[in-house]
Amino acid sequence: MKLVPESLNEMDFERGQDPKEALGLGVRLQIKKDLEAAGIDPKDVEILDDLVILNKRGFREKELLPIQMKYMPKKKANFIKALRHDKIKPELAVEDALDAGIPPKEIEVLIKEFGKFKEGYQDIDHKTPAAIHLTKLTRTPEKKEEDEENNIYAFIGWNGKIPVMVNGKKYYEDGLETEAIIKIDKFDISSLHDISGMKLRARYSGHGANVYTITLPKEIMDEDRYEEIPDHLREIFDKYKQRI
Secondary structure, three states: OOOOOOOHHHOOOOOOOOHHHHOOOOHHHHHHHHHHHOOOOHHHEEEOOOOOEEEOOOOOHHHHHHHHHHHOOHHHHHHHHHHOOOOOOHHHHHHHHHHOOOOHHHHHHHHHHHOEEEEOOEEEEOHHHHHHHHHHHOOOHHHHHHHHHEEEEEEEEEEEEEEEEEOOEEEEEEEEEEOOEEEEOOOOHHHHHHHHHHHHHHHOOOOOOEEEEEEEEOOOOOOOEEOOOOHHHHHHHHHHOEEO
């Protein structure tokens, strides 16, 4: 008596089903069994071709993470361990992952899935610095050159009255007023925190202020801070500022 089929021809299986699963074999079937044992419906996760498991429903990590780590490729598991290590900078983990040959797009997926997590009662965000550093390291030569030739400035701006001198008399006309204009580094997490602080101040400013950035060649503006818009650049600011 045969207890198991000897070939796929002896079995019926649903369209789209993995033939190995139909035979009761294969890693994917074991993953599904592990998920079900943990109380997770396999339909609520996505299993990528290399067996990286993505959480589609926001399960608590303690149920899903051990299964995710068990089946993913070793070099990706090593990256996740480094990314979440409290003594390893996320930026260094990203560099090591690139050196290990993990494609940038796949690193991006892993950062999104595993970069933000809970440790005890504390929320840890390694996702943001890791993602920023990955973007910096994977720029095209053209984009890198563009970044090196230009500065980005951020400022709080609002429609106000700008003093204008005409024949020795001061008049006021409608125009863009600003707080200090600060050079930022889009690859520096502290600069992004500065922008978050600006947004908070703008929200409670009381005169409809917003936060803007402007990108200018270094030969035009290169100081770290300006207290106001240089008069000869006012039209450029009005035209090219971008609200964020």
